[in-house]
Every structure is written in structure tokens, then in C-alpha cells.
Amino acid sequence: MADANVVQDRDHKFLTEAVGEAYKGVECGDGGPFGAVVVRNDEIVVSCHNMVLKNTDPTAHAEVTAIREACKKLNQIELADCEIYASCEPCPMCFGAIHLSRLKRLVYGAKAEAAIAIGFDDFIADALRGTAYYQKAHLEIKKADGNGAVIAEQKQSAVRERGAQREEVRSRPCFDDEVDDTRPQSHAAPEKTAAYHSYVLADFLIICCCWWINLPADQ
């Protein structure tokens, strides 16, 4: 039980870092609301976010960017001694990259459906549910636990309801009034509770919401 708590605390720490990266990416306008962190021996190797807009590169998802940067930093093609933490379930391209880089463990926060609900391509969800090869991969895959799923679902519904107002919202110069009031005021790690993953999952959806509302009208 003590070991399980240690793993949970460790996962929480790095997943929080990945969510923090997603925030950074949205703040900078670099790309979509996604972050990823590569960890080796309990230390962060690289911490990256989606760079699609910044780099004019549709392959620059957070996970792919993190893998590229980690390989460069460690000067190795394979990351078999590393883990990856992603703020959201990776898309098939990113799963392919994770498989090819031989990462030994993946921990992700929000489910792909959370991103699909706010307008991302539904192919995202096909990686784990539509493809056979992931079952063959020598990779431990973990959906972050805790009771965050309930809160994530609530947030997801709220985001969905905003869908009808999308065009109207996009045309507004400021989106402060659209931001959920429950958004934490800082990125510091939250006080740990039995449901601390709620923070990570709810946070992800808020980031998505901010990003989506702030998206230029022609995107």
C-alpha cells in the first residue's frame, strides 16, 4: 500500500508538470493545449508542449516534441530507460512515436474523448481503442487514477454546451469572462487529497477551453 502511494505521488508530480506545460503552451500561443514530460531515474529529462503553431509543423505534438528533445539531449535513439507523462491520451501518431522510441511507461491524464468533445479530430481516440499493435507493445500504459473522471465528465459537458456559441465566442477580443471560475489561481502543486487527480483532469479541460475560445476565427 505504501509502495502504491509512492507511485501515485510520483505520477502526480510528473503529470502535474505535464499539465503545467500545457498551460505554458496555451499562454505562449505555441499550439494546442497539450504537454508531455520525459522522465529518467526520477528526474525530468525534458518538459515540452505542443508546438504546432509556433513551428508550423503538424507533427509537433507535445509527445513527439518531448521524444525528439529527449533523444537529442541524451544522444540516443531509444528511450527504453525512460517514462513519458502526457496531459492527455496520445493520438495514434504520438503512440507510434512512443512505440518507436521504446519508452517503457506512459502515464496520461485526460482521456482522448475530453479533447474530442471540444472539437479535436476524433482519430485521437483510435490509438488505444482501434489499433492492435499497442497491445503487442512492451509498454506499461496507465490512465491516471483517482476520482477525477467524474469531474472531468462534468467539465466535458460544460465545454460541449459552449459548442453552440463557438463562433460568437471566437469573435470576442477577450475571453476572460468565458474562463471557468474554478480554475486554480496558480500552477503550484495542489494540496494532495484522495482525489488529487481531479485537479489534473479538470485543469486539462480548462486549458482546452481557454485555448479553444482563444483560437483565431479562421482556424
Place this chain on the structure above:
Amino acid sequence: MADANVVQDRDHKFLTEAVGEAYKGVECGDGGPFGAVVVRNDEIVVSCHNMVLKNTDPTAHAEVTAIREACKKLNQIELADCEIYASCEPCPMCFGAIHLSRLKRLVYGAKAEAAIAIGFDDFIADALRGTAYYQKAHLEIKKADGNGAVIAEQKQSAVRERGAQREEVRSRPCFDDEVDDTRPQSHAAPEKTAAYHSYVLADFLIICCCWWINLPADQ
């Protein structure tokens, strides 16, 4: 019928370019034996090969590299007005990248099994055969036609037979004696026949063979 011939000639031209890139990659030692070309309005935008070894980047497959370079060159995130020609069937990561970049057409040469037969990860073949979302994609996918499949199968068998001698072959300083004698002496487009795709498919397998034999023993 005339139109079909025009399309076939056009496809042959660009597929030959992609295979030529695969050769270049092997000659330079930049990575695996794969090439890809992005085309817009009958003109080549970029012509790239696998850069995994050169860039220490497991995501630098030929297709991903070509998409990244094309987006950079055209200064656009989407390539909806472009086609991609790949020397071999793309892996799931590359298919994901092709989907995300909205390329309108994919033409590939050798089937994934040709690469699997010489030791590449069998997840390559799961892209078209194991994943649902490709059927949903607004993308025309074409396996190059012609009777090259027969010759490709013959070459594939030859490569398989060499499998048992792999470690022995790898330790040799030179691989000239292992190169198939039927390898064309130049990269110029071959004389067109009803079976001209044989050239492309057979060529791919020869490139694979050269690359594989030349691979460092510790890879």
C-alpha cells in the same frame, strides 16, 4: 484509358523520386531505407529520406520529415493541396502525420511486409490493416500497381534467406558482394514498360538489403 496512363506515368515519376531518396539515405548513412516526396500541382515541394540516425530522432521517418519540411517551405500547417509519395507503406506514426497534415493523396511503393521480412518492427503493417480511422480519413490511398508484386515477392524471399547469415554478414567491413546484381546502375528513370513498377518495388528491396547488411552490429 489515356487518363489512366497519364496518372500512372505521373505516379511512376514521383515514386521513382521517392525510391531515389531511399537510396540517397542509405548511401549517406542517415537512416533506414525509406524515401518520401511531397508534390503540389505536379511539382515536387520536398524530397526527403529517413533521418533517424543522422538526427538521433526516432520520429524522423521519411514521411514525417517530408511533411515537416513541406510545411516549413510552404509556411502552412496543412497540406490539403498536396500529395505524398512514399517508397514503402507508411507506419502508424507516419499515417498519423499524413492524416494530421490533411494530405489529399498517398501513393506508396512496397508493402509493409517487405520491410518486416528484413527485420523491421511488424507494427509497420498495422496502419492500414489494424486501425479504423484511416477508413474515415478523407485521403485517397493507392498501392502502386503493375506486376511488381511478383518480383517483390521473389526479392523478399531472397532477403529472408539471408536472415540466417545476418550476424556473419554484419561483421563484414564491405558489403559489395552482398548487393544483388540486378541493381540498376543509375537512378535515371527506367525505360517504361507495362510492368515498370517492378523497378520501384524491386529497387526498394535491394535498398533494404544494402541497408540491412551495412547496419552496425550493435543496432
